[in-house]
Structure formats: C-alpha cells, structure tokens
Amino acid sequence: MSWTSPEGKVVVVTGASSGIGEATARRLVRVGATVVAVARRDDRLTALADELSSERGRLVPHAADVTDTAAVDALAARVRDEFGACHALINNAGVGGGAFVGRDDLDDALHTLDVNLLGTVRCLAAFADLLEASAPARVVNVASVAGKLGIGPAGYAASKFGVVGLSEALSLSWASRDITVCQLNPGFIVTEGFPQAHLTSGPMARLVGEPDDVAARIVEVLRTGVPERTVPSWYRSFVALRHLAPPVYRAVASRIDRAGGDRSE
Template identity: 30%
Template sequence: MGRLSKKIAVVTGAARGLGRGIAEKLCQEGAHVIIVDLNEEECQKVVAEFTEQDYQASAFPANIADHDEVSQLFTGLIQEFGTIDILVNNAGINRDVTLHKMSIEQWRQVIDVNLTGTFHCTQEAIKIMREKQYGRVISISSASWLGNFGQANYAASKAGVVGLTKTAARENATKGITCNAICPGFIDTDMTRGVPDKVWDQMVAKIPMGRAGSPSDVGNVVAFLASDEASYVTGEVINVGGGMVL
C-alpha cells in the first residue's frame, strides 16, 4: 500500500516528459492517475504502458487553455470517479524569444497554457475539494519565474503560477486543502534534449550538483506534497534544481 492508495490524482501535460515522470511516481505510490494532455493517442499510450505495470491510470485528453474543455473534463471525472484528491498542474509550453522580438501571439500562447490553464484546472479542482474538506494542489512553476533571458512570456507565466498558488493556499487553508508550487531547474526531458550540446553544457555548468535533474527528482517532491505527510505544508515554493537557485 503506497502513501496515495485510493487517491484520485489528475496530472496535466502527462503524456510525456516531466508530466509523465510525475504521473508514474504517483502511480507507484498507489494513486489512480488521470492522464490529461492534448493528444488523445499519446494519453492512451501512457495509460497502456502504466497498465502493463499494474498501475491504475485513465486517459482524459483536454486543452487546459480552453475553459469549456476544462469544465467538461472535471464534470467527466466526477461522473466516473466521484471525486478528485490531487491536482498536479504540470502542462506548459515555451515560445522563447527576446522581448523586443516577441509577437503578441507568442505571448498569449504561453500565458494561455501555463497560467490561464493552471487557473482553469485549479478553480475546478478546488470547487470539488472544498466540498469534501480535503485536497492537494501542486503546480509546476520554474526557476525561470525569477526572470530568464529570452523568456519574458514564460517567466511571467511561471511567476503568475507562484502568485496564484500562494493566493489559493491562503483562501483554502481552513478547508483542508494545501496548495504548493515546485520550481524545477534544468531537468532532462524531451524539451531540454532539443537544445544544442553547447547550451546543455552551459546549463549544467550552472548547477552546483553538476548534473541535470530527472523527472523522478521532481516526482518525488510531488508525491510528498500530495501525501498526508505534507498536511501542514502550504503556500510554499520549493526549488528542485540541484542548487541552481540559491
């Protein structure tokens, strides 16, 4: 029996990369994990792989930037599972370009998914959690929330996630709901593997521990925050970056 046995956990952006790693860790802890992502085929693929390992998982594709889709998503989840215990806001995109060259579309795309999408999911989940007087909301921000070259849109969205998290924590603390943010540093995922070798080496050189993180490094912290062991932890911003932010 894992720490999250019989819990229903929703993980957005869970079809690959960091989200998939987080979803796998929650499955290992005994949760029934809802795989949410844009691509239905990829969602089903992850569920099939998890099922082969005797994990409990279900696929619910959705565009979290669309309010109506998110509303329908949570309505469907309640109809099928009756409740939601854990929400992990992981879905995110980047459209990196320096501020003076950034188009309004590049700005809006990132804000719509990373920040507004997190708001949509958090709002729907909290409505359910307030009724049951229990819940865990964990939002993936980024070390870039402090500002990063070429990432005005991304940094703004991730700083917004921190503000949203702290506000949600204050508003819902008396309802048995904890809300925390995790700021991963440089994590080895499909996205980061796309950078040139020179950039990879430069990024790793900034990390005191001397290596890129893995999705499991982040997943371990998510699992703790989702558990009853973290029942007195709320409104926190936890860096998981090997000392990248000190």
C-alpha cells in the same frame, strides 16, 4: 482520508504525455493511485495507460487542452461523475515560448501565458469545489525557478511568476477549505520541450536534472502538504541572493546566456 500515501487517491495530472507530467503519472500509478492523465496527445496517453496496466494503480487517459475552458470544465465533470472525488490536482501543462522583442512576438507571448498561467487558473476554477468536497486535498502547481528569478524568455518568466503568485495566494486563502496549494519550482530539467542541450553537453551538465527528480518531489509534496518546494533545493540560494543582494544578483544574472531573453537549446 489522510495523505500519508497516494494509494487509493484520485489524482489529476495535466501535461501528462511527456516530461515531468508523464514521470509523475508513472510514480503515482505505481504506488496505487488512480491517475487521470490529461494532455492533448491522446495516443501517448493511451500508450502510457497500456504500459502501466499491470501496476498497482490505474491510469485513465483524457485528451484535453488547458487553453479550452469548456474542455477543462468537461474534464472536471468527468472526474466528478466517474470517480466522485479529486484528492489532488497537479497543474503541470506548460510551454516554453521564445524571446520577446516586439510586436511580432505578441502571439507567442500570449500563448505562453494562456497555457502556463491561465491554463492553471482554468483547472483550479474547474476543480475547486470537487477538491474541497474531497478534502483533505492537494494542489501542486508546477512553476519554475524562472518564476523567481526572471531570467530567459520574458513571456515564460511572466507566466511562471504568475503561477508562483497565484499559488502563494491560494495557499493562504484555500487553507480553510482543507486544500493545500504548493508552488513547485524546478530548475533546469531535460524534457521534450526543454532539451537543455546547451547545458548537458558542457561543464554545466551537473546543473541539469531529469523529469523523475521532479516527479519524486511532487509525490513527496503530496504526502507532506508543504506550500513551496524547489528542485533541486540548492537553487534557492540564487533566489535568496536576488532578494538579499540585488546588485550582486544582477551582476551574476547578466552573465547568463538566457539573460538575453532567448531560450538556448
């Protein structure tokens, strides 16, 4: 089965009850995919399935927490037993986290790492064999530009740097299994967990995107199998500046509000 279209494919999307995950599930169902939509909030998933019931594809709700290894294993077992394949895994579940100042912030930082990085690792481990059996298969790990630049809450940046490194390593090591692994790095996107009010209400509003902007790129990545994508693409210029002119980058970055380690709302 080729990857010219998601139509007829079985796709697992985590963090699907809102934001980027929900927008991605909508797009995939509308082009004919069977989407196993995963999140903790089962009521939202059920409502989304009802809403999309007349579309070409199908949305299957599955309540699970990516920090629970047994729950992730049960998810993979259900997909294997019920559908017999997993053609794509979209690891999107994530949290933002707060500033890291000292001991009082340890639990928050560990939770952020557990959801964003280890949740992705759990899903990859649980689905690896089924993805290979369903090859050609796709993995899209939703990381962040913060996983390239390290501006903002330290726990969040660390988690996303981890997702970037994990994705890059697997894009090489899993290629022989006919599984492509993409790191998809969004910039500022307005979601429930990331309202970006400090930007949308000011002159920087043009820097902020919508969940569907990212969802469109995810569907494109599924078709093409590219190993890396930044949304919007012009954010890559900041990444290039970080590597080519570190002093200039640090001078610019230090003037950004989030360089203080907080996540402005």
